[in-house]
């Protein structure tokens with residue numbers, strides 16, 4: 001039984017993220033600057049001080065969009081390739097964390113790595 005939980009609905013508009021990576025790859029200084037100055041600055045917002053279970057869900061686009069809707073995200077979802085939901089769960093006085101990572105079909109390892117950082121308590125500034 002979950003008697004206490006809190007969620008961070010964490011997501012990234014991966015379109016901008018991927019675009020900045022590609023532009024950085026072709027040495028576009030402006031794109032690299034945008035990446036540093038933009039939403040990719042991280043801050044630790046939670047300390048994971050108990051066991052953490054990470055569940056990774058690879059979903060087709062329809063299911064992915066449905067989960068986003070169920071978690072309160074609003075359309076459009078097309079640009080989003082992943083998000084993470086981190087929960088702190090207390091059961092019979094024992095604390096644990098669970099992080100569910102949801103990935104769209106086009107998500108690559110960079111998206112997974114990004115979402116895992118959220119599971120470790122980090123968020124965008």
Ligand SMILES: [Zn+2]
Nearest residue numbers: 010011012114
């Ligand atoms: Zn993020």
